[in-house]
Amino acid sequence: MVQIAKVIVDVPTMQTNNPYSYFVPTQIETDIQVGMRVVVPFGNGNRKIQGFVVALETKAEEKNPLKNIESLMDLEPVLNPELIQLSSWLADTTFAFQITCLLTMLPNVMRAKYTKQLKILDPEVSSESLAKILPEDEWKDFQPDQLTPKQQSELLKLRKKNQIEIIYKVKNQAHSKQVFQIKSQLSEEEEPKIMASLRKNAVKMRNLVHYLAFHQTAIKQVEIEKELKITAATIKNAEERGWLTRKKVEQYRDPYAMNKKLTLPLQLNSEQKVALDQVTKSIKDQQSRTFLLEGVTGSGKTEVYLQTIAYALAQNKTAIMLVPEIALTPQMVSRVKGRFGKQVAVLHSGLSDGEKYDEWRRIKRHEAQVVVGARSAIFAPIENVGVIIIDEEHETSYKQDDTPRYHARNVAQWRSEYHNCPLVLGSATPSLESRARSERNVYQLLRLPDRINGHPLPKVKIVDMREELQSGANQNFSDPLLAAIKNRLNLKQQSILMLNRRGYSSFIMCRDCGFVLKCPNCDISLTLHMDNHRMKCHYCGHEEPIPKQCPNCHSEKIRYYGTGTEKVEKELQAQFPEARILRMDVDTTRRKGSHERILQKFGQQQADILLGTQMIAKGLDFPNVTLVGVLNADTALELPDFRSSERTFQLLTQVSGRAGRADKLGEVFIQTFNPDHYAIQLAKSQNYENFFRKEMYIRHQEKYPPYYYTLQITAAHKEEKVAAQKMYTVLNELKPSLSPDAIVLGPTPKPIARVKNKYYYQIVIKYKNEPQLHEAVTKILQESQADYRLGIQLSIDSEPQSFM
């Protein structure tokens, strides 16, 4: 009998989704399990690499000469059977390699690094002579790519003659923090006898003995030292006498140690109750259904999530709740932790690798039943899932823009089917895709049409900046907005001002009439390319020179649009010297914890105005905010992206929703050069339904999602010609598999045609039903490994968020 392990190996240039077979040596036969990482020899040089065991087989005999597994990297599986199964589905549907998917599911610290070590084989070679090539202290850990060409060639010469060897060692980076824990070995009865044996002035030891006699539960050494004001020496002494035992235990780093007080569920209003009942019924009946919870801003969606989670926990199940990265504020975390306390594990990019690793292990060991996190938390190794919730489901950050290019919503759907549990997608402005699915009853629509306690939505006013600029006003602040800010300062109420920085100066617009240059073929705005001073369409490749004057009104005031938060802050401060302003953008939030600090300050009324980028649009619930100002609504609108209207509408609705959430009425000012654009008009009335109908009509006309599926393939190479040629080759390969109904855009250069000295070319395929496409694209993925060695990077993106 032989045992064989199927292993997905980690070799960047020779990836395949087929596992390799290895013999399991008898020493590890009983320990090895599916889901463990192993070190295996690979290729002719038998270099040692990392791999994942995805299956184990026992056979009577094996004819093929297989290599042995070298060693185990883990003592228990790091991935459970569900996640291994999920990884192969993920690889297939996102056109990625399975190894990438497996690694994506693990915390950073567990992604192995290799060290390379140098060893002399031939006694003829002296240490001194080798040290002349590479200093001896570097033999244990060196990076081949950091050697000089001379060093490299000299080492290679020795290697060819078999005089030295280069050993690859897999480095396991995961370290847990360890502390000592002590446990009493004394009973109450023993105390008098021991006390009698101690000197009267041995106060510290007496205290310790007394404590041990009455406390049988284990306690951390540092804690008892602090409590009894004793030192490690006393503890050591007691240990030697057998009065206590000491062992090392893992100490979790708790990033959210605050907030010990628990909150109680609120009395739901009738709409909230209907929504909750529908979802909990699904939990109880173990049905994998998807709900779309469409609730206006401040309608109490979060409370519905919390009570849904509570229900799942009461059924002895667990829950996953995803929140967009930038909305994963301390406010949100403390709302969940405030309800479920220690049962919550939080996963997001603000945590250190060590903290993430600790949270991940708490989940794996069933010590946390609720996972709250950003996109990648959807891979949390949590078992027995009772409900999955995705808040702000329309957010683009749920799609990963690197391989594997997955959408968390699709992964959540897969897991909901695996666990027979409901999936709840919540938003005030659902993505068109999700809302369209609820139209066809694929998702079940649940609505919260009103704000809590009948509070009205804020009044939105559109400010036409064309008029404002004509009347010679300030560049960034219109008169009505300035007046409103002044008024809030007087009333001691707070304001949030948003400066939209997306698409910063990538397009040009006429300051007099608001005209934006569009493509004659695509009805999408042209993008300014400063490198060659041309306007380009990224969809069809059309290009033209930068206009010197506005083609519409012949004004010369046609220029690129954009402005920075710092400049705006100065302007604002000059207008209101007395105002306390907090600025929140990438520059002020770079340091760890600064995001939290700014919001905390604002929440404690230590500032009058919060000025920021899109970061401030989501999830904030500050009762004293009664004014929201959007300084430039247009930048997102004019991006060369078919989703730009949708993004604009969503953003304006979200940010407007920050105003007037409590008793005081809210007011919103939206400054725009396109006051008549439907996305702006409908954001004014905060009418999602009308926006949905209008936008669906346009998508239908223009053959975009959700009416069509889209697939984008991109090639990158340092020579433009090579990248372009690759895309023509790919297209020719795909053509026989495409029906006449498929629409192909390109090959064209990408909007930012050159990044880091590489040229990017792309094709976009729009299609409805192409049964052969999947197989053809998978083939292209497999072949891309050969291209990789030629320096061509091919990437495949199913349902890209934009074509940019």
Ligand SMILES: Nc1ncnc2c1ncn2[C@@H]1O[C@H](COP(=O)(O)OP(=O)(O)OP(=O)(O)O)[C@@H](O)[C@H]1O
């Ligand atoms: N049933 C309820 N009774 C009283 N207050 C409630 C109730 N439900 C929610 N609230 C309160 O109403 C406010 C808004 O609720 P919440 O933040 O959950 O809304 P939301 O729909 O998630 O908002 P947004 O999408 O704008 O972030 C919160 O302060 C919350 O505590």
Ligand SMILES: [Zn+2]
């Ligand atoms: Zn004009």
Ligand SMILES: [Zn+2]
């Ligand atoms: Zn075009």
